[in-house]
Amino acid sequence: MKKGAAILAVVIVVGVSVAVAAALRRDTGSSSLPTALAARTTFVDFLQLRGEIRPVRSIVLTAPSSGTDLQIVDLATNGAKVAAGDAVVTFDPTVQQRTLETKQSELKQAESEIDRTEAEQRRRVASAQSELDEAKKALERARLELHGNELRARIEAEKFVIAVSDAEEHVRELETKVDGERMAAQADVAIARQKREKAQFDVRETERIIASLQVRAPIAGSISLLPNFRAGGPGMRNAPEFKRGDRAWFGAQIAELPDLTSIQLTARVDEADRGRVQVGSTVRVHVDAVPDRELTGTLKDISVVAKPDFTTWPPVRNFDVVVSLAESDPRLRSGMSASARVELDRLPSVLVVPTAAVFQRGPATVVYVLHRGTFESRPVTVLRRGRDQIAIASGVKEGERIALKEPEQEGAAK
Missing domain, CATH: 1.10.287.620 (Helix Hairpins)
Known part of the structure; x- marks a missing residue:
């Protein structure tokens, strides 16, 4: 009798242990997946661009169109402040x-x-x-x-x-x-x-x-030296700036005096994205050298004709775009690299989930919702797709936690 009771107790303990281990394993597996909350907010689709800061108005200082040996013997340093009439470039006389x-x-x-x-x-x-x-x-x-x-x-x-x-x-x-x-x-x-x-x-x-042979500054400002394209070797994408000892050619653009009180961003749009961007779109600009500030601008102009870009092969065709910026910053300089987010579409007060949370299972579009410690597959209706976000019309509720990876793939990886 006592022996039977002991065996029964052992069986009960083993069963409870197995159940606890399974629950812990299920919870651990669920918690290991990255998740995000479905939130009701404004859906914004955007196009990411790279460009550079340029002044709306600037004066380009060029080499003279006469003379024979145009060797630079003196040159102002990049970023140096000059007054009107100061010598910027001196060629060998x-x-x-x-x-x-x-x-x-x-x-x-x-x-x-x-x-x-x-x-x-x-x-x-x-x-x-x-x-x-x-x-x-x-x-x-x-x-x-x-x-x-x-x-x-x-x-x-x-x-x-x-x-x-x-x-x-x-x-x-x-x-x-x-x-x-x-x-x-x-x-x-x-x-x-x-x-x-x-x-x-x-x-x-x-x-x-x-x-x-001595080029002087017509106005006061900060000097921005321009690239010497003839100094770069074959295959070089970024030509070095002009420097002392370089030989220029007739009309070569040596330096620039930008008026940074009004600035703009120049960039290029791939021909595949040309139909998505429109003049007047809102643009958010982040300058690499000024990471603590975001500038707001408006897409001002899009070129009519596409230009080939020979920096890649086969060459692609891009459209030049100009973004006017409503404000400036004293730290900005002409030629600084910047990234821009062109607003393509905006839907207020819609349910938004990350793009990584939506999966395609055959003909169905699904998300994996965390429910009672496990992820369950749930079909959803997509309202609008964006670069980082997807607007959901139905299939998931606000505040529900959804997986950013498929649970089956996560389990297979383990």
Whole structure:
């Protein structure tokens, strides 16, 4: 009798232990799954973008469009504050200084040539004028001697008439010569002056080029150095900034003076998402360098034509978008990287669950609801799908806890 009672007690203890172990195992399995609460809130679907902060208004400082060797010998540091008129970029003026010396020497030669030409022409005109004066005197003497012709023999009188005629012809020739010398003198002086004007232009142009080799800030602001695309090697996605010693090309964009009182975000949208974004959408912007602040903006513009992006292969096509930001921050700088969340859809006061909590079981969409220590499968009707959230029309109640992983997969993993 006692032996039977002992056996019964042992069986009862073993049964209770097994039940407790099973319950603990079930609770442990349930509690090991990550869960979330179904909450009634505002459903927001968004598109994640990456872009950079750009000023609405900025002044780009470029290399001059003239000169030969555009090597940078002095350059303001990135982020340095400058006042209007301060030198930002200085290019090597050695070649142009030598050219200026040559042009100045040519100008002095042209001015000396004018002096020589004018002196020579004055001498030639004076010499021709002297000959003309002497011819006129000879003509007057011939005319005086002609007065006594009525007393002379006919042959002798004709000689005096011919002498007067020759003297008159000689005077006319010399007058023509004097006029010709004056015209030649004016032409020679004009040519010499044209040479001088050309030399003066060359000097002024060279001085202008030398002045343009030092680029100054037109307004006050902070310098933002731009990338030197010719310095990057093949396959480099991010070109280095311009620095001292770099050689620029005509019109190269060296630095930027941004007006950061009004800023915007420039980004690109994949062609697959183009139909989902609309001008006027609300945008939330987080700047990587300013993690403690969120900026609010509005999608201002979307490009009409897609541009190929050759940083990937095969290249994809993207649309440029511009987000205007309603506020700024003194810590912001042009070119800072930022992430943006473009609001695509908004549903107020709907039941929302995480995207990871909804599963597809054949044709049915289900969630796993925690009920009395176990997860039960429950079909749901999806109202709207988003990137991180799904709006549920029916099938789950507010406040219910749902699994973020399928219980069967969790068990199989164990």
